[in-house]
Amino acid sequence: xxxxxxxxxxxxxxARIAEPEDxxxxxxxxxxxxxxxxxxLNEVDTDGVEPMTSAVAxxxxxxxxxxxxxxxxxRVLANAPKTAGGFFVVPKVVE
Amino acid sequence: MAELxxxxxxxxxxxxxxxxxxxxxxxxxxxxxxxxxRALNAFVAETPERALEMxxxxxxxxxxxxxxxxxxxxxxxxxxxxxEGVASTAASKILDGFKPTYESTVTANLWRDGAVMLGKLNxxxxxxxxxxxxxxxxxxxxxWRRQGSNSHLTPGGSSGGSAAAVAAELCLGATATDxxxxxxxxxxxxxxxxIKPTYGRCSRWGIVAxxxxxxxxxxxxxxxxxxxxxxxxxAGHDPKDSTSLAVETPDFPSxxxxxxxxxxxGVPKEYRxxxxxxxxxxxxxxxxxxxxxxxxxxxxxSLPNTRYxxxxxxxxxxxxxxxxxxxxxxxxYGLRVDGRSLTDTYEKxxxxxxxxxxKRRILIGTYVLxxxxxxxxxxxxxxxRRRISEDFEAAFGKVDALLTPTAPSAAFTLGENADDPVxxxxxDIFTVTVNLAGLPGxxxxxxxxxxxxPLGLQLIGRPLDEGTxxxxxxxxxxxxxxxxxxxKWW
Numbered sequence: 001x002x003x004x005x006x007x008x009x010x011x012x013x014x015a016r017i018a019e020p021e022d023x024x025x026x027x028x029x030x031x032x033x034x035x036x037x038x039x040x041l042n043e044v045d046t047d048g049v050e051p052m053t054s055a056v057a058x059x060x061x062x063x064x065x066x067x068x069x070x071x072x073x074x075r076v077l078a079n080a081p082k083t084a085g086g087f088f089v090v091p092k093v094v095e
Numbered sequence: 096m097a098e099l100x101x102x103x104x105x106x107x108x109x110x111x112x113x114x115x116x117x118x119x120x121x122x123x124x125x126x127x128x129x130x131x132x133r134a135l136n137a138f139v140a141e142t143p144e145r146a147l148e149m150x151x152x153x154x155x156x157x158x159x160x161x162x163x164x165x166x167x168x169x170x171x172x173x174x175x176x177x178x179e180g181v182a183s184t185a186a187s188k189i190l191d192g193f194k195p196t197y198e199s200t201v202t203a204n205l206w207r208d209g210a211v212m213l214g215k216l217n218x219x220x221x222x223x224x225x226x227x228x229x230x231x232x233x234x235x236x237x238x239w240r241r242q243g244s245n246s247h248l249t250p251g252g253s254s255g256g257s258a259a260a261v262a263a264e265l266c267l268g269a270t271a272t273d274x275x276x277x278x279x280x281x282x283x284x285x286x287x288x289x290i291k292p293t294y295g296r297c298s299r300w301g302i303v304a305x306x307x308x309x310x311x312x313x314x315x316x317x318x319x320x321x322x323x324x325x326x327x328x329x330a331g332h333d334p335k336d337s338t339s340l341a342v343e344t345p346d347f348p349s350x351x352x353x354x355x356x357x358x359x360x361g362v363p364k365e366y367r368x369x370x371x372x373x374x375x376x377x378x379x380x381x382x383x384x385x386x387x388x389x390x391x392x393x394x395x396x397s398l399p400n401t402r403y404x405x406x407x408x409x410x411x412x413x414x415x416x417x418x419x420x421x422x423x424x425x426x427x428y429g430l431r432v433d434g435r436s437l438t439d440t441y442e443k444x445x446x447x448x449x450x451x452x453x454k455r456r457i458l459i460g461t462y463v464l465x466x467x468x469x470x471x472x473x474x475x476x477x478x479x480r481r482r483i484s485e486d487f488e489a490a491f492g493k494v495d496a497l498l499t500p501t502a503p504s505a506a507f508t509l510g511e512n513a514d515d516p517v518x519x520x521x522x523d524i525f526t527v528t529v530n531l532a533g534l535p536g537x538x539x540x541x542x543x544x545x546x547x548x549p550l551g552l553q554l555i556g557r558p559l560d561e562g563t564x565x566x567x568x569x570x571x572x573x574x575x576x577x578x579x580x581x582x583k584w585w
Binding site: 007050060 | 194196294295308309334340403406410421424426428429430431434436438439441442443445446449454455459461462472474476482484530531532558
């Protein structure tokens with residue numbers, strides 16, 4: 001399926017990636033090329049096939065519901081772009 | 096002491112054990128080799144001081160009689176592994192300067208066994224690529240060149256730095272990761288051995304995530320035995336990764352050299368693709384002959400859904416990547432580019448921090464997961480994934496392992512496939528099936544093409560049967576007697 005510049009704009013917004021207007025057309029072309037190639041999957045008969053969601057057939061292990069690590073804000077904040085008083089500083093969310 | 100860098104890992108460990116040289120000497124020789132090879136761009140961070148400190152500590156352990164299985168062996172670490180206090184960037188601008196305050200389980204296992212870290216190895220950004228050209232640090236250059244040519248070739252990707260460093264004898268072995276072929280294709284392009292173990296064999300904890308249901312760590316080395324030694328240390332159950340398998344790690348090195356007599360090896364007919372060079376087809380036939388001579392029974396098998404593996408992968412991997420990479424929002428770590436609002440900050444940060452290929456895959460992944468397309472693309476791909484996995488199950492009812500080429504070509508020139516994403520994706524046509532099915536796969540060098548470039552063969556095994564791959568790999572290695580090395584030009 002071919003996708004157009006408007007769809008690219010919408011998807012880029014969903015992905016939170018700023019794409020300049022002049023990139024939308026070339027991207028639409030590129031992504032359409034990839035999606036057209038992907039569409040050969042429609043040749044495969046998958047009626048009644050269960051989707052495979054895990055590479056190995058295994059169930060998730062259970063563990064005790066206890067704290068294993070923590071109480072070390074300095075390590076947690078060590079790579080933050082901006083901190084103050086032991087907190088992350090982020091842009092204002094509510095006006 | 097250039098000759099120390101030419102040793103296999105096994106020979107180096109033997110030399111350390113017999114006190115022929117110290118880890119400090121061995122490590123110093125490798126530090127000098129790394130410094131002299133900057134033209135290859137294999138390392139994104141060199142850590143010579145830490146290496147020497149680790150080497151001296153290793154020598155002290157050995158003197159006390161407490162040496163571990165890898166004690167004193169200098170290794171390179173792919174930049175996808177988080178290493179405490181040492182920049183770990185996944186070769187992305189968005190993680191520029193990120194210094195983890197923790198250590199990945201796989202690297203922690205290597206240090207537990209005494210290994211020495213030489214530095215961090217270049218790669219495709221977030222492991223997305225087959226040529227190393229998507230790295231924010233620029234591509235790695237393959238130490239191999241075509242005869243009579245000076246053009247720079249790709250070492251493959253995404254573990255191009257690992258492959259080049261091992262091939263150029265800058266380290267005794269390296270860690271790597273493989274989501275669609277990122278260990279095996281670079282191994283084939285550089286004349287090295289690489290194994291992607293069964294999904295869940297190595298912990299993914301502390302490895303920057305790309306596509307969580309496909310990512311697996313594995314070693315790259317210069318011999319099958321060296322790869323077995325490294326994998327034994329890297330693998331093991333880890334409660335911190337819920338998909339890590341609670342199984343014992345076999346003594347992998349003991350499988351190398353074992354007789355392969357009576358093993359049934361399948362040759363999948365669908366792995367003959369249009370446009371594959373005759374040399375690769377011929378090498379594959381040679382591999383069959385070598386295994387026959389070693390006593391294996393060769394069986395033609397069919398994996399009918401093979402051609403749908405790549406398109407399914409290019410839905411599943413980008414879908415998982417778009418979700419995994421949502422964490423790079425400029426708030427808690429990494430790059431932040433301030434904007435007019437919170438959304439604007441997110442969008443600018445991610446636009447500036449991610450490279451072209453990473454953005455392309457995030458957009459594809461976001462699209463196939465978006466309302467109205469989820470069933471048509473993502474769910475369809477998961478169903479095709481099961482069909483591919485069932486193909487392997489059926490084949491493994493008849494055979495113990497499969498033999499295929501690793502890649503459809505030898506190393507290509509940097510820039511050659513840069514304008515056509517689909518042409519680039521086709522590099523993984525023989526490797527990607529293994530990730531979808533969670534199986535172990537190994538690439539090993541088996542010969543040279545007419546231009547003098549290495550070519551690889553791939554062995555694929557049953558889940559958790561890496562041991563058989565090490566035995567078969569050992570048999571092919573012995574028969575192929577691959578001794579070629581890249582001519583030093585760097």
